[in-house]
Amino acid sequence: MSKAIIKTEKGDMTVEFYEKDAPNTVANFKKLAKEGFYDGVTFHRVIPDFVIQGGCPFSKDPATAFKAGTGGPGYHIDCELTGENQYHDRGVLSMAHAGRNTGGSQFFVCHSRNNTAHLDRNHTCFGKVIENVDLVDDIRQGDKILSVEILED
Numbered sequence: 001m002s003k004a005i006i007k008t009e010k011g012d013m014t015v016e017f018y019e020k021d022a023p024n025t026v027a028n029f030k031k032l033a034k035e036g037f038y039d040g041v042t043f044h045r046v047i048p049d050f051v052i053q054g055g056c057p058f059s060k061d062p063a064t065a066f067k068a069g070t071g072g073p074g075y076h077i078d079c080e081l082t083g084e085n086q087y088h089d090r091g092v093l094s095m096a097h098a099g100r101n102t103g104g105s106q107f108f109v110c111h112s113r114n115n116t117a118h119l120d121r122n123h124t125c126f127g128k129v130i131e132n133v134d135l136v137d138d139i140r141q142g143d144k145i146l147s148v149e150i151l152e153d
Helices: 023-034
Strands: 003-008 011-017 043-047 051-054 092-095 107-110 125-131 145-151
Antiparallel strands (some): 003 145, 011 125
């Protein structure tokens, strides 16, 4: 399985991707990361004991930050909800969307299983933090993603 290092102002989280369960979502995230799309975006939504969310390009610039949470890469990807790992638990990465098949670049990381069961098979789980998952608890609204480094196996 391939991995990524999400480098934040608070430290680095290593992620392992669910390529078998969400191949298109993983490929999209990796493509955007390699293009530098995520460099400088903030975690614009942080809800304690639920999720931290980032990936909106509007969050990069203070002039457009008021629109954070509404932007994307300019296209949508389909949800992938039938795989075995479609279970939202601590450290799981999942695609944010505004309705089925409207995801693009925004993603969230779950704090815990508390309050996330309703997301199962509604949002595509595409990876999990396997190193430094405690950073999820340290992230605050406005904290930046410095870069995402893709590690190919």
